[in-house]
Amino acid sequence: MIEYAQILEKEFFCGNIVKFVLRAPRIASEAKCGQYLMLRCSGEQILRRPISIARITGDDLMICFEIRGAGTLFLSHREEGDVLDIMGPSGNGFSLESAKGSLKKSLVAGGGLGIYPLLQITKELPFRCDAALSFRSAARVNFVAEFERSSRVFLSTDDGSAGRRGSAGDLVRELLEKEDYAEVFVCGPKPMMRAVARLAEEFGIPCQVSLEEHMACGVGTCLGCVCKTESGQRRVCKDGPVFRSNEVKWE
């Protein structure tokens, strides 16, 4: 559906990451963990931008995005009180029944800009999640306090300037060796997700990944955003963005 959503809160992280809290009661009432919004930008940009929902709280949706190009730059200039044209909730979302029904904790593993859609998982499994958050360096670390309110956070940076030194894969391996998790939920750059998917397979734990692909329509008609899976080609916008890691054909 289309909804006009007022920006209630605006915040910047790390100089170029924008957080909005949007009042969107109609979309919020239907939104599920792991779904995303398609945001309309300025007139010349005819394609909406897909941005993950980080948190659903009553009538409000929290989103975070990096300023990358003309569309996100336009969005970053909107202020509290401005109204955005949003389409959603889009995509299939994470499947949490199994994790919710388990006595074991789950692990959410986020890399860089991929951390945001994982926050809602920790809100639906409060303190039944460990959060492995991996960034390039201390300058890129953000949003940790949000995760700490509902999960136990483990931090890593590639250069060791904050938290453990190493990759997301290194951090996740360490955690999988110590704890017996029910399920792993991952989001981040493709090589990071592939690495964590392989670890989950190695340790015999079910794993869900949230993929990304260049989109146009965002509803499943244009077929621009396909990915290859074991069951054939799938649309990331509609059949995804969440897939079981062993379904994805990692290239």
Place this chain on the structure above:
Amino acid sequence: MKTVDMTVDIAGVTLKNPVVTVSGTCGFGREYSEYYTADRLGAITVKGLTLEPREGNPTVRVAETPSGMLNSIGLQNPGVDAYIKRELPYLKGIGATVIANIAGNTIADYCRMASALTETQTDLIEVNISCPNVKCGGVAFGTDPVTVEKITAEIKKNTSKPVMVKLSPNVTDIAEIAKAAESGGADALSLINTLLGMRIDVKTRKPVLRNKVGGLSGPAVRPVALRMVWQVRKATGLPIIGMGGIAGVEDALEFLIAGANAVGVGTAMFTNPYAPIEIIDGLERYAAENGLERIRELSSSLIEE
């Protein structure tokens, strides 16, 4: 306010209003159904069909451009049989008028598909001639008038359904191509298909699209599409469905005035799924406000000195 007759006639098929959705932008009518069902439209043009199912090109297949976009989907579709068995029954079940778009590698492909569609409830066949002719080194069928006339004539031999040829704008003289389709027996014309374009990623110095080039659509192409509809209308009396960057009622009016009998809306739906409905309502309002009893009166009403 007196009711306006919003119907138009395209090759003997009555469309309930002059707005159709364009091939490749609305799948087979299911995805946008949460907004409105396809029976609200003058017609729905389904995704381009090929004889066999096709996976299409590797990603990246879409890219934004100023007031437009490029696509190199590569005709991913479930194949004409799946359309006949699965998609058409759904669309007819909800009362939609259906245009089946067909794309082939060879003239024989087009003929076999046209033949297969004849005994179905498909209302119109739209022939996509922008595909590369594999027997001619991959040059598009639609760039050579001799081929266009031949392909149209062969398709007409293989079906009793009305045949609408969708013209490619990547030609020197669109009126010549239109006349060739008419000579071949086309019952209607639709134009324009996408223009050929590209984008380059300056960080990697590689083309953004994996296929290197793709089809440009959206508001950026509208002046070209409009000019071509105007030119084709001067060259032929065949019914025309005009398309190319139409996003609102004013755009649609320009095309009707220039000579189109109906308009197609495509890329605009990605920005605003309601675009076709807003245009239908806007056209009805315009007609009522301007004392027109029938929307058809608007077609080819351009005043030229």
